[in-house]
Amino acid sequence: MKDLSNQVAASGPRVGFVSLGCPKALVDSERIMTRLRAEGYRLVPRYDQADLVVVNTCGFIEEAVAESLEAIGEALDENGKVIVTGCLGERAETIRQRFPQVLEVSGAHDYEGVMEAVHRHLPPAHDPFLDLLPAEGIKLTPRHYAYLKISEGCNHRCTFCIIPSMRGKLVSRPVGEVLAEAERLVVAGVRELLVIAQDTSAYGVDLGYRDSGWRGRRWRTHLTDLATGLGELGVWVRMHYVYPYPHVDDIIPLMAEGKLLPYLDIPLQHASGRILKQMKRPADSEDTLERIRRWREICPDITLRSTFIVGFPGETEADFEQLLDFLREARLDRVGAFKYSPVEGAEANALAGHVAEAEKEERLARLMELQADISAARLREKVGRVEKVLIDHVEPEAGVAIARTRGDAPEIDGVVQVEGAGPFRPGQFLQVRVTGADEHDLWARPL
16 A cells, blocks of 8 residues: 555544556645545555545556456455445446455546545534645655646547447546645645646646636646646646647747646557557658757757557558558657556457467567667766756665666666765755766766
């Protein structure tokens, strides 16, 4: 379980919480935990301290399903009273067949369903209006950064993905509500906001880009207005899950001006036009390369991250070589890749030409070897430069601070090991000179 010992209230029924999956699921967990605390429940860090355990699951790929099922089994073995929610909860029969003793099962972002289940099996002790909560709610991230979820669901129907069937169609939060939450987080000490959604670029399309108020002005519920507003808060703002739609070009100047971090996380998934069509992805590799060139002209320091699938049904060696050629030309800073695996309910399962497992492994190894060389070369370009970094944690016995540059998202990208004069503290910004690099990380000394 997440270590929640610094968030335990003085009294009340005790709930343990296991949070799995992506940052969007993490935000769901934070919202549920905030509701629990608001109703007087204690959040405890160990199974043996809890009166019951809530497991927020992931069900995106089979490895995540296996991890979620293992976590449910562990919670049942260690505690016995378990409520399951999250993406895998959409497949309730899978869970109940394996674990018939689970108390309740609910689906993704079903906050009310989780709370009703907790109430049935562990009633609250007192009136929630007597409780005190920080304005930003309960957070599972360190105090200095937070995820800002701007919408739920997705309107795409990618053949490898079942997220829309789990989380539904796109539902955007009004921009005034999002900006007000961001402001509360900054006031509470957050120094980096990580904007997340299933499709960040589509933000507001379901609302017709309806405007709402914040700081005495009207703002459209649209990516560019959201980015402009967040840029006024004076903290790092990092954009994740951004499809390369044309209007994304409008936020690149904000990065060049220092209003947003020069960082885009773009889930491209492949570069072969034929495979992208099989995936039902809204992208074209030639257009994407031209967009990348323009972005780097406007903001030379921009860091680009993406993820790719190898071994998708029907992928030939020529398709895969096209992906490698794309990577050689695009020279993306950060790349994640995974082998295609069938997901129950995904349309891609019915496609012809499934790739042998050994071939998937071999292609994945080749892609990651190529990207390691690209990443190492990109990072070597930073040696000798002065960079602003944000410290995540400190290892005093080693005299080292673990930090991140503007080009590093927490937990998925590299880090900077800052050696030398201190003392350092988490959440501190620091100017450093980069002294070394490998294919993932940097080394630096403070100025």
